[in-house]
Amino acid sequence: MLYARLIVMRLLKAVVVLFLIVIFNFVLIQLAPGDPASILAGEAGATDEEFLRQLRERFGLDQPLYVQLWHYVSGIATLDFGWSYRQGMPVLDLILARLPATLLLTGTAFVLSLVLGIVAGSMAAARVKKPSGSLIMALALIFYATPLFWVALMAVVLFSVYLDWLPAYGMYTVGAGHTGLALMLDVAKHLVLPATTLALFFMAIYTRMTRASMLEASQQDYVKTARAKGLSPRVIQRRHILRNALLPIITLAGLQAGQMVGGAILTETVFAWPGIGRLMFEALQQRDYNLLLGIFFFSAALVIVFNIVTDLVYRLADPRIKEAS
Amino acid sequence: MSFFARFAQNRGALVGLLILIAIIGMAILAPFLYPESPWRMVQRPFLAPMEAEGFWLGTDTMGRDVAAGLMHGAWVSLLIGLVSTTVALLIGVPLGAVAGYYGGLVDDGLMRFTEFFQTIPNFALAIVLVAIMQPSVVSIVLAIAIVSWPPVARLVRAEFMSLRHREYVEAARLVGQTNGTIILRQILPNTLSPIIVLASLMVATAILLESALSFLGLGDPNVMSWGYMIGAARTVIRQAWWLSFFPGVAILLTVLALNLVGEGLDDALNPKLVRERS
Numbered sequence: 001m002l003y004a005r006l007i008v009m010r011l012l013k014a015v016v017v018l019f020l021i022v023i024f025n026f027v028l029i030q031l032a033p034g035d036p037a038s039i040l041a042g043e044a045g046a047t048d049e050e051f052l053r054q055l056r057e058r059f060g061l062d063q064p065l066y067v068q069l070w071h072y073v074s075g076i077a078t079l080d081f082g083w084s085y086r087q088g089m090p091v092l093d094l095i096l097a098r099l100p101a102t103l104l105l106t107g108t109a110f111v112l113s114l115v116l117g118i119v120a121g122s123m124a125a126a127r128v129k130k131p132s133g134s135l136i137m138a139l140a141l142i143f144y145a146t147p148l149f150w151v152a153l154m155a156v157v158l159f160s161v162y163l164d165w166l167p168a169y170g171m172y173t174v175g176a177g178h179t180g181l182a183l184m185l186d187v188a189k190h191l192v193l194p195a196t197t198l199a200l201f202f203m204a205i206y207t208r209m210t211r212a213s214m215l216e217a218s219q220q221d222y223v224k225t226a227r228a229k230g231l232s233p234r235v236i237q238r239r240h241i242l243r244n245a246l247l248p249i250i251t252l253a254g255l256q257a258g259q260m261v262g263g264a265i266l267t268e269t270v271f272a273w274p275g276i277g278r279l280m281f282e283a284l285q286q287r288d289y290n291l292l293l294g295i296f297f298f299s300a301a302l303v304i305v306f307n308i309v310t311d312l313v314y315r316l317a318d319p320r321i322k323e324a325s
Numbered sequence: 326m327s328f329f330a331r332f333a334q335n336r337g338a339l340v341g342l343l344i345l346i347a348i349i350g351m352a353i354l355a356p357f358l359y360p361e362s363p364w365r366m367v368q369r370p371f372l373a374p375m376e377a378e379g380f381w382l383g384t385d386t387m388g389r390d391v392a393a394g395l396m397h398g399a400w401v402s403l404l405i406g407l408v409s410t411t412v413a414l415l416i417g418v419p420l421g422a423v424a425g426y427y428g429g430l431v432d433d434g435l436m437r438f439t440e441f442f443q444t445i446p447n448f449a450l451a452i453v454l455v456a457i458m459q460p461s462v463v464s465i466v467l468a469i470a471i472v473s474w475p476p477v478a479r480l481v482r483a484e485f486m487s488l489r490h491r492e493y494v495e496a497a498r499l500v501g502q503t504n505g506t507i508i509l510r511q512i513l514p515n516t517l518s519p520i521i522v523l524a525s526l527m528v529a530t531a532i533l534l535e536s537a538l539s540f541l542g543l544g545d546p547n548v549m550s551w552g553y554m555i556g557a558a559r560t561v562i563r564q565a566w567w568l569s570f571f572p573g574v575a576i577l578l579t580v581l582a583l584n585l586v587g588e589g590l591d592d593a594l595n596p597k598l599v600r601e602r603s
Contacts, residue, residue, distance in 0.1 A: 017444055028457045138337075145580035147533055149540050150555055150573035157566045262448025266537055270559070280449070281541060284456055292456060299449045307444070 003315075010311070014304045019073075021300050025293040026072050030065070032289045081294040086286045091294035095276055099298070101171055102275030104187075105268065106260045108195040113202035114253055118246070120203070121210025126237055128215065136207065143204035148263050152197040152270035159193060166192050169272040194271040198263050202256065209252055213245040220244070247318050254310025258303035331593040338589020344582035348399050348575075355396035363393040363549040374567055385554070385568050386561055395575055398551040402579060405466055405535045405550075406528040412470035413531075414524060417477025422508050424478065425485025432482070439475045447472040451534060455543045462545045465538060469531045480523055484516040518594035522587055529583035536576050551576050 056062045060071055075082065081091035120136050127133030160168035172178065172186045217223070218241050226236045261277075268277030276295050283291040333339055361367070372384040374391075382391040424435040451468040458464035488494065489512065497511045538544060539552030540559075551572040558568030 017441060020441060021445065028453065032457050033459065141584060142577070142581060145529070145533075145584055146577050147536050147540075147552075147555075147573060147580075149537060150569065150576065153555065153559060153562055153569050154566075154573070157562060161563050161566075258444070258446050259448065261446045265448060265452065266540070269541065280452065284452065284541060284543070287456075289457070292453060296449050296453045299446045300444065303444060303446050 006315075007308075007312070010308050014308065017304060018297070018301060021297055022073055022076050023069075025297060026069050028293060029072075029289060076297070081297070082290040084283075084288055084291040084294075086283075086288040087291070091291050094279060094291060095294055095298050098274055098276045098279045101273060102261075102264055102268070102277060105191065105194055105198065105273055105275055106257075106264050108191060109198040109202065109263075110253075110257055110260060112195060113199035114206055116199065117203045117206025118210050118242075118249065121207040122214055122237065122242055122245075124207065124211045125214035125218070125241075126233075137211065140204040140207040143200045144208075146201070148197065148201050149266040149270055151200060152194070152267050155193050155197050156270065166190075168193065171274050190271075190273075194267045194273050197270075198260065198267045201263060202260060205256060206249065206253060209249050210245065213248050214241050217241045217245040247314065250310065250317070251314050254307055254314070257306050257310070261299040261302055328593050332589045335585075335589040335592045337585045338592070341582040341585025341589065344578050345586055348579050348582065349403065351396050352400035352403050355393075355400055359390070359393035359396055361393070363397040364389060367393075373565075382571055383565075383567060385558060386565075391554070391568065391571060394549045394554050395551070395571060397549045398554065398572065398575065399579075401462075401545075401548045401550045402532050402535060402576070405462065405469070406532040406583075409466040409469035409473070409531045409535075410524055410527045412466060413474040413527060414477055414520070416470060417474035418481050418513075418520065420474070421478035421481025422485055422513065425482035426489055426504070426508055426512065428486070428489075435478070436482070439478050442472070443475045445472075448534070448537065451538060452541065452543065455538055460538075460543045460545055462548060465535060465543070465545060468538075469534050472534070473527055473531060477520070477523060477527075480519055481516060484519060485512055488512050488515055522591045522594060525583055525587035525590055529580045529587070532576065532583070533580055 053062070060068060063071075072082075079092055081095070083089075084091050084094055087094060120140065124133045124136040124140075127136075156168040159166045167173070167190050171190050172183065173190075176186065178186045223236060223240055226240050231240075264275060265277035265280050267273065268275045269281040272278065276298060280292065280295045282288075283295065332342075366387055367390050368380055368384045370384055370386050372380055374383045375381055380390055380392065382395065385391055385394070420435055420439065424432040424439075451472045454468035454471060455464050458467070485508075494507060494511055497507050502511070535544075535550065536552030536555070539550045540556040542556060544550050544553040544556075554572040555569045558565060562569055
């Protein structure tokens with residue numbers, strides 16, 4: 001019962017946020033240099049005023065602003081994100097075609113970074129005053145400070161160019177015609193470099209979070225009790241500290257995951273991974289503002305969905321959290 | 326213990342400070358050591374490092390001196406990092422202060438606004454803003470500031486909420502100081518140390534953001550930046566990896582140094598925490 005209400009509340013809030021983003025997008029379109037009509041006319045090599053007027057009429061650009069806003073909002077409410085003038089396709093189709101690749105990449109990177117981060121962070125927490133613990137934290141700091149796109153490029157140089165272990169570009173071998181298991185293996189091979197480079201930065205964040213959270217949990221009374229009972233440090237670390245430290249990590253990780261969509265723009269650009277990040281780069285280069293804003297809207301929507309899901313998982317995992325929080 | 330002694334106790338912070346001084350030195354010396362524009366083509370393209378005298382890092386795809394670009398780029402990175410952080414503070418501090426001090430409906434409204442900006446994916450928003458405003462130093466600074474102020478507002482709000490009922494604040498209210506005076510003269514000075522620590526980390530993040538934007542081709546076309554150098558060399562990575570390598574190391578070192586300095590500042594400004602941690 002509580003659950004249903006919670007989900008409804010969350011969805012309502014999400015709708016409000018998305019609505020605000022739509023308005024924000026509309027304002028940005030107005031600010032963008034040149035209206036689509038003059039850009040199209042310019043491409044067709046036409047400077048004819050009459051032709052421009054016709055184009056404006058066809059796309060409704062001659063209407064007053066509030067009418068245009070209404071058309072824009074109602075369009076998006078019916079999943080019409082407008083037309084990509086450059087690619088000659090509806091924006092929605094372009095995005096939907098690229099979405100699975102991005103979900104695969106960010107999903108893999110999220111799981112990878114979370115698992116590795118928790119492992120590294122708990123190792124560092126167990127070795128607080130030892131050099132090995134400091135080494136883990138130093139590495140985490142370095143990964144945190146390294147530009148994602150640069151790691152990606154260096155990974156290409158090392159693993160594809162010099163060692164020739166892994167493919168550097170695309171999602172599958174072009175023209176290989178793999179099917180079934182072979183196709184999956186092929187995609188997995190192409191996924192290794194982009195997912196790992198994207199995961200590194202987030203792994204660094206999760207490592208630091210896990211360590212801090214575990215050190216905090218280790219101050220708790222129940223840990224002292226466990227110690228007094230004579231449990232081995234390893235059991236205490238795993239059963240008592242890690243379990244309790246995990247919950248805040250999952251929430252924070254869920255919030256952080258939104259930034260992964262941003263990171264995907266960079267990794268997809270470097271690795272020519274055919275997702276919405278790469279599409280955003282193409283839209284940038286072609287000054288395709290409709291497409292750019294469509295992707296922006298979608299990435300925000302992805303973040304919101306993701307946050308709701310982690311929030312629900314969190315509540316399932318920890319029944320102590322009631323609606324109050 | 327003095328401020329610097331506490332700072333210097335953190336070895337990493339000292340190393341960070343040294344690196345940072347070196348990079349500031351690079352930025353200051355750039356116009357003297359390389360007085361000519363870093364965009365000028367000075368040698369044949371694709372010179373490897375040390376291949377020709379005077380070009381110790383080689384030349385890029387257009388025959389421009391990589392070392393000159395690196396030195397001038399230091400200036401741009403530091404400038405954009407500092408200015409955008411300042412702008413972010415100018416947005417975040419007043420919002421957080423007002424929300425935390427007044428509470429109630431004002432707080433609710435301002436926090437909804439902050440949450441909205443936190444929900445939107447940072448980097449995607451920055452890209453869209455720069456693309457629409459057209460790439461320039463001003464638009465980049467604004468975009469970075471717009472995506473980075475929410476944590477400031479949250480931090481300042483939390484500090485204000487914990488301080489607003491302290492005795493010295495009640496005393497100030499009793500002697501008839503206005504809300505504005507109390508916010509500015511009584512509470513704000515007591516929130517400075519966490520703000521300074523956060524700001525040093527924000528400069529680091531801003532530099533990373535700027536480099537990522539320039540890498541995607543959204544840099545100011547008139548200034549040489551590290552991100553642009555990596556982006557421009559991306560397509561020739563197979564032939565000339567060093568063109569991307571050195572600017573990347575420069576970004577890494579700068580961001581690392583700022584993070585280390587931030588941790589040191591945290592230790593120096595919040596001495597209580599140090600004892601608890603160790």
